[in-house]
Amino acid sequence: xxxxxxxxxxxxxxxxxxxxxxxxxxxxxxxxxxxxxxxxxxxxxxxxxxxxxxxxxxxxxxxxxxxxxxxxxxxxxxxxxxxxxxxxxxxxxxxxxxxxxxxxxxxxxxxxxxxxxxxxxxxxxxxxxxxxxxxxxxxxxxxxxxxxxxxxxxxxxxxxxxxxxxxxxxxxxxxxxxxxxxxxxxxxxxxxxxxxxxxxxxxxxxxxxxxxxxxxxxxxxxxxxxxxxxxxxxxxxxxxxxxxxxxxxxxxxxxxxxxxxxxxxxxxxxxxxxxxxxxxxxxxxxxxxxxxxxxxxxxxxxxxxxxxxxxxxxxxxxxxxxxxxxxx
Amino acid sequence: xxxxxxxxxxxxxxxxxxxxxxxxxxxxxxxxxxxxxxxxxxxxxxxxxxxxxxxxxxxxxxxxxxxxxxxxxxxxxxxxxxxxxxxxxxxxxxxxxxxxxxxxxxxxxxxxxxxxxxxxxxxxxxxxxxxxxxxxxxxxxxxxxxxxxxxxxxxxxxxxxxxxxxxxxxxxxxxxxxxxxxxxxxxxxxxxxxxxxxxxxxxxxxxxxxxxxxxxxxxxxxxxxxxxxxxxxxxxxxxxxxxxxxxxxxxxxxxxxxxxxxxxxxxxxxxxxxxxxxxxxxxxxxxxxxxxxxxxxxxxxxxxxxxxxxxxxxxxxxxxxxxxxxxx
Numbered sequence: 001x002x003x004x005x006x007x008x009x010x011x012x013x014x015x016x017x018x019x020x021x022x023x024x025x026x027x028x029x030x031x032x033x034x035x036x037x038x039x040x041x042x043x044x045x046x047x048x049x050x051x052x053x054x055x056x057x058x059x060x061x062x063x064x065x066x067x068x069x070x071x072x073x074x075x076x077x078x079x080x081x082x083x084x085x086x087x088x089x090x091x092x093x094x095x096x097x098x099x100x101x102x103x104x105x106x107x108x109x110x111x112x113x114x115x116x117x118x119x120x121x122x123x124x125x126x127x128x129x130x131x132x133x134x135x136x137x138x139x140x141x142x143x144x145x146x147x148x149x150x151x152x153x154x155x156x157x158x159x160x161x162x163x164x165x166x167x168x169x170x171x172x173x174x175x176x177x178x179x180x181x182x183x184x185x186x187x188x189x190x191x192x193x194x195x196x197x198x199x200x201x202x203x204x205x206x207x208x209x210x211x212x213x214x215x216x217x218x219x220x221x222x223x224x225x226x227x228x229x230x231x232x233x234x235x236x237x238x239x240x241x242x243x244x245x246x247x248x249x250x251x252x253x254x255x256x257x258x259x260x261x262x263x264x265x266x267x268x269x270x271x272x273x274x275x276x277x278x279x280x281x282x283x284x285x286x287x288x289x290x291x292x293x294x295x296x297x298x299x300x301x302x303x304x305x306x307x308x309x310x311x312x313x314x315x316x317x318x319x320x321x322x323x324x325x326x327x328x
Numbered sequence: 329x330x331x332x333x334x335x336x337x338x339x340x341x342x343x344x345x346x347x348x349x350x351x352x353x354x355x356x357x358x359x360x361x362x363x364x365x366x367x368x369x370x371x372x373x374x375x376x377x378x379x380x381x382x383x384x385x386x387x388x389x390x391x392x393x394x395x396x397x398x399x400x401x402x403x404x405x406x407x408x409x410x411x412x413x414x415x416x417x418x419x420x421x422x423x424x425x426x427x428x429x430x431x432x433x434x435x436x437x438x439x440x441x442x443x444x445x446x447x448x449x450x451x452x453x454x455x456x457x458x459x460x461x462x463x464x465x466x467x468x469x470x471x472x473x474x475x476x477x478x479x480x481x482x483x484x485x486x487x488x489x490x491x492x493x494x495x496x497x498x499x500x501x502x503x504x505x506x507x508x509x510x511x512x513x514x515x516x517x518x519x520x521x522x523x524x525x526x527x528x529x530x531x532x533x534x535x536x537x538x539x540x541x542x543x544x545x546x547x548x549x550x551x552x553x554x555x556x557x558x559x560x561x562x563x564x565x566x567x568x569x570x571x572x573x574x575x576x577x578x579x580x581x582x583x584x585x586x587x588x589x590x591x592x593x594x595x596x597x598x599x600x601x602x603x604x605x606x607x608x609x610x611x612x613x614x615x616x617x618x619x620x621x622x623x624x625x626x627x628x629x630x631x632x633x634x635x636x637x638x639x640x641x642x643x644x645x646x647x648x649x650x651x652x653x654x655x656x
Contacts, residue, residue, distance in 0.1 A: 041549045172553035172569060173546070180556055180565065210538040216574075218501070220548045221369045225500035227552045228508055231559045237508065241500060246544075 023056040024129050025325040028122030029166075029318040030107045031114035032189070033158040033277040036242045037222040041171050043114075043162040045318035046189055049106040051118045052325070053082070055126035058098035063087060068104035081116040081147035082123035088143040089124050089135070099127050108311075111193045112281040117159030118322075120147025125164060125322040138177050140164055153201055159277065166321035168230060185233035188292035188316055190270070192261065192299035193281040195309035198254050203278030206250055215245050235271060235287050242272030242285070255280045257302040264302070268294045289314075351384040352457050353653040356450030357494075357646040358435045359442035360517070361486040361605040364570045365550040369499050371442075371490040373646035374517055377434040379446045380653070381410070383454035386426035391415060396432035409444040409475035410451035416471040417452050417463070427455050436639075439521045440609040445487030448475025453492060453650040466505050468492055481529055487605065494649035496558060513561035516620035516644055518598070520589065520627035521609040523637035526582050531606030534582075539574050546573050563599060563615050570600030570613070583608045585630040592630070596622045617642075 027050045035042040058064075063077040063086050077083030086099050101123055107115040124140045135143070141164055145155040161169040161179045172178040211219075225241030228234070252258040252275060265284040266272060269291040273284030282299070286292040296312050303310040355378045363370040386392075391405040391414050405411030414427050429451055435443040452468045463471070469492055473483040489497040489507045500506040539547075553569030556562070580586040580603060593612040594600060597619040601612030610627070614620040624640050631638040 038548070038552065040545045041552060170549070170552050170556060172549045172565075178553070178568060180553065182556065207541060209541055211541050211544055213535065213537055213539050213574075216539055216544040216547070217368045219544070220366070220551045221498070221500045223548045224366065224369060224498050224551050224555045225506070225508065227555045228498060228510065228559065231556065237500075240506060246541075 021130060023054065024126045025052065025054045026122045026126045026322050027052055027325055028118035028125075028322045029163060031117055031159040031162045031277075032191075032283050033114060033156075034244075034247070034275070035168070035226065036244045036248070036272065036274040037219055037226055038158075038170075039244070039247045040156060040158055041223070042168065042226075043158040043171070044168045044189075045162040045166050045321055046113070046191070046313070046315050047318040048313050048315040049113070050318075051107050051115075051122060052104040053119070053122040053126060054102040055123060055130065056100040057127075057130040058100055060098050061090065061096040062098040063090070064098075064100040066100070066102045068102055071105055071109055073103070073105075073109065079150060080119075081150050082119040083147075084150040085120035085124050085144040085147035086127055088146040089127055089140075092135070092139070092143065093131060097131070099123070099130075108193065110197055110199065112198065112275065112277040112279045113191065113193065114159035114163060114277065116147060116151035117144070117163045120144035121160050121163040122322050123147075129324065137164055138179060141179065142177060152204070154204065162321065164321050166319045167317060170227065182227065182230050184230040184317060185235065186316065187271075188286045188289050188314065189283055190265070190273075190286065190292045190295040190299065191276065191281055191283045191313040191315070192296075192303065193311045193313075194255065194257065194303055195311070196256070196280050198279045203251055203254065206254075207247065208250070211246050218243075218245050238285070239271035242274065244274055248274050251275055251279055255282065256308060257306050258282060260302050261299055264298045265295045268298060270295050349458060351382065352454045353380065353382045354450045354454045354457075354650050355380055355653055356446035356453075356650045357491055359445055359487040359490045359605075360519075360611050361442065361484075362572075362575070362603070363496070363554065364572045364576070364600065364602040365547055365554055366486075366498075367572070367575050368484060368486055369551070370496065370554075371486040371499070372496045372517075373490040373494050373649055374441070374519070374641070374643050375646040376641050376643040377441070378646075379435050379443075379450055380432040381447070381450040381454060382430040383451060383458065384428040385455075385458040386428055388426050389418065389424040390426040391418070392426075392428040394428070394430045396430055399433055399437055401431070401433075401437065407478060408447075409478050410447040411475075412478040413448035413452050413472040413475035414455055416474040417455055417468075420463070420467070420471065421459065425459070427451070427458075436521065438525055438527065440526065440603065440605040440607045441519065441521065442487035442491060442605065444475060444479035445472070445491045448472035449488050449491040449650050451475075457652065465492055466507060469507065470505060480532070482532065490649065492649050494647045495645060498555070510555065510558050512558040512645060513563065514644070515599075516614045516617050516642065517611055518593070518601075518614065518620045518623040518627065519604065519609055519611045519641040519643070520624075520631065521639045521641075522583065522585065522631055523639070524584070524608050526607045531579055531582065534578055535575065536578070543573050546571075566613070567599035570602065572602055576602050579603055579607055583610065584636060585634050586610060588630050589627055592626045593623045596626060598623050
């Protein structure tokens with residue numbers, strides 16, 4: 001990617017505008033939506049993997065998408081998640097501007113790790129920086145939700161909010177949008193991405209439209225427990241609350257090895273975990289890094305045995321969200 | 329009630345046992361179950377009204393129930409909520425003991441303010457004290473749940489837990505029982521008890537056994553928001569989260585004046601509120617005492633206009649739960 005000496009100091013000062021910068025590079029983190037029991041309302045940013053993007057401000061009102069990776073994603077702005085997000089931002093901006101975006105993805109599309117959210121969020125955070133940071137974080141989430149709609153047909157924010165805010169976020173409500181950052185104790189995250197395809201739209205369609213009231217009560221007990229455990233740094237409570245009686249029993253059927261990974265990881269000391277977003281990635285939380293590494297070994301063993309290609313990550317919660325990158 | 333000089337200093341030292349005490353007096357607070365969006369998982373203790381009970385340890389394995397009030401409640405131990413709770417405690421105790429209970433209720437049965445829970449909780453906390461506090465709080469909740477089963481047919485703990493622990497409690501799970509006390513900022517509570525009959529069992533029967541997934545998602549967003557608001561002392565978030573899209577729309581039909589009380593109270597500055605337990609009492613939370621008093625006036629006006637007898641309380645969260653009383 002091209003250099004830009006003007007932004008070489010920007011990563012440390014939390015996205016403060018830098019005058020007449022016309023190009024900016026950002027990193028956008030992978031995210032885990034749902035966090036087991038918080039379907040559609042909780043999300044967490046990961047430190048690894050992250051996408052890299054370069055966004056250039058243009059005087060003409062066009063949007064150009066280029067890819068530096070091999071994922072063969074669409075380049076027409078309306079069909080590209082970053083493009084759709086930037087169109088929404090462009091429409092909200094008073095003057096005519098355009099953007100040229102170069103995307104270099106490390107978060108594989110379809111992994112369940114918020115790949116589309118990273119592209120949408122990275123694009124609008126970068127564009128906002130180039131315009132002098134005039135839009136708020138909730139504005140940026142709203143723009144980026146148009147990207148999510150392109151990707152999955154649904155304007156959800158449970159990947160976007162943590163991608164933009166960092167950390168763990170609660171989306172109390174979509175309409176009106178109400179995002180609440182949640183503090184959390186240090187947590188190690190182990191992720192396995194089995195290389196099978198689970199489309200978000202398919203993963204949504206297999207869910208029942210109605211749920212048993214008694215199951216819903218168990219679910220909201222666990223959600224309240226998880227939020228309390230996070231805010232009170234209570235690892236045991238976090239572990240006890242990481243149960244999903246509604247979504248996981250249906251969706252986990254699509255992921256071979258899921259039960260074995262979960263049971264063995266908890267036996268090895270992991271607090272708990274489950275499907276990342278709509279899958280197929282599986283994540284597990286651990287208090288100690290040593291446990292997180294044991295979990296990685298367990299995941300490798302399970303998928304090697306099954307004979308499914310996979311990729312693992314041992315990482316932690318990303319607290320910054322989309323971040324400006326120094327020039328080279 | 330009879331005197332007992334032995335327990336005259338006991339109220340200050342948080343229920344510490346006092347040797348060979350054979351009789352004890354306790355106060356047991358009213359409670360608000362559900363807290364709008366937390367159906368079956370949240371509850372809050374009130375400072376007013378409270379029941380008074382006197383419990384005497386007997387050497388013979390019998391349970392005797394007497395009433396000092398006019399509510400004409402059953403005295404057969406198996407049919408009395410305090411009696412049923414004490415039978416469970418008696419069965420768990422290694423030696424043969426009995427209890428004589430004198431109940432003086434201020435919390436009207438059928439008010440939706442945890443009247444049965446106060447009797448059950450008061451009885452087992454007093455009995456445990458007389459036995460040297462050998463049982464834990466979760467044990468006491470488990471015993472007292474047998475009283476709730478007598479009252480409503482369901483072993484629920486959302487009144488019992490706050491009645492025994494004080495404050496606001498989360499019941500993450502009933503089986504296994506997992507009670508988590510939640511901190512909260514100072515809150516004023518206004519309650520109106522319209523003198524109409526809504527049986528808990530009826531209020532449960534009119535609920536649908538299945539709920540829309542999209543409604544459940546809204547509900548758990550609000551529960552997570554409410555818990556976060558309580559733990560972070562965020563009054564605005566508490567207010568925004570006090571919405572119930574599942575239970576209230578069904579149950580509030582049974583309570584004349586409900587909508588008017590709620591709308592007018594929020595216009596007067598209340599954070600929010602709803603049905604207390606299964607009703608018919610309505611509660612509203614306010615940040616300022618002045619607002620709580622305005623809400624009381626609103627409640628009075630509504631029920632005077634409708635022509636329904638009522639009783640109001642302007643109170644606050646009770647932080648101690650069932651408490652030993654000094655002798656007279």
